[in-house]
Amino acid sequence: MDHAGYEKLSAQQCRDLPEECTHAAHCIIYAHNDDKLWGKFPLRAAVMMQVRFDGLLGFPGGLVDKGESWEQGLNRELQEEIALDLERFRVEEADHVGGYLRRKPRLRCYHCYVKQVSLQEFLSIETAAYGAPDYGSEVLGVMRVPLHTLEDGKGGLPAFLQNRFVGAARDQLLFALQTTGIMSGDDITSALCWDSS
Numbered sequence: 001m002d003h004a005g006y007e008k009l010s011a012q013q014c015r016d017l018p019e020e021c022t023h024a025a026h027c028i029i030y031a032h033n034d035d036k037l038w039g040k041f042p043l044r045a046a047v048m049m050q051v052r053f054d055g056l057l058g059f060p061g062g063l064v065d066k067g068e069s070w071e072q073g074l075n076r077e078l079q080e081e082i083a084l085d086l087e088r089f090r091v092e093e094a095d096h097v098g099g100y101l102r103r104k105p106r107l108r109c110y111h112c113y114v115k116q117v118s119l120q121e122f123l124s125i126e127t128a129a130y131g132a133p134d135y136g137s138e139v140l141g142v143m144r145v146p147l148h149t150l151e152d153g154k155g156g157l158p159a160f161l162q163n164r165f166v167g168a169a170r171d172q173l174l175f176a177l178q179t180t181g182i183m184s185g186d187d188i189t190s191a192l193c194w195d196s197s
């Protein structure tokens, strides 16, 4: 069991969930980034997160409505929240990497999708987000996750991970950073240093 009471499910296990399960789906959009902060600290990648209406950090996406497939619900939410150009960047079933299951107060699976784009495309998605229907209400800011660690061993990702995340978003971020190869397991463990200090 992951912390915060979620069970991590593989994509296949998600497909075996019972009928009564409700679903949410969120997407981790990222691009590899070879730039360096001050020519020194590799930025590694651009990974999109948002400041939500509830003050917590999360990924774009949301509840899948009745009658929608997970992908239909997610693409609708991405259009609402970041004005994603679905002609160019529609999220597909193949982008589904698994889910986080909660049994209480109701059975609900929080599906995680990961979509890689080029840095150029990422920039176009970012700028379009300010024109999204939900921008300024449900979505109060679009940001990139700092993936570097400063010399003090705390600035950058360690400090960022001290923020308040919604639901399983923090687990999903760490899972995606590792499975995409953006960061090694060791890098991630050291970024969690703050938790142990």
Ligand SMILES: O=c1[nH]cnc2c1ncn2[C@@H]1O[C@H](COP(=O)(O)OP(=O)(O)O)[C@@H](O)[C@H]1O
Pocket (backbone or CB within 6 Å): 024, 026, 057, 058, 059, 060, 061, 062, 063, 077, 110, 166, 167, 168, 169, 172
């Ligand atoms: O980024 C995320 N990762 C995992 N779960 C999330 C994330 N954002 C929100 N959730 C969870 O999913 C539920 C529905 O998501 P959201 O608040 O985005 O719905 P909406 O966009 O349809 O209003 C939230 O109540 C929260 O528990």
Ligand SMILES: [Mn+2]
Pocket (backbone or CB within 6 Å): 062, 063, 077
């Ligand atoms: Mn919604």
Ligand SMILES: [Mn+2]
Pocket (backbone or CB within 6 Å): 061, 062, 063, 077, 080, 081, 134, 138
């Ligand atoms: Mn929404």
Ligand SMILES: [Mn+2]
Pocket (backbone or CB within 6 Å): 059, 060, 061, 062, 063, 077, 081
């Ligand atoms: Mn949402």
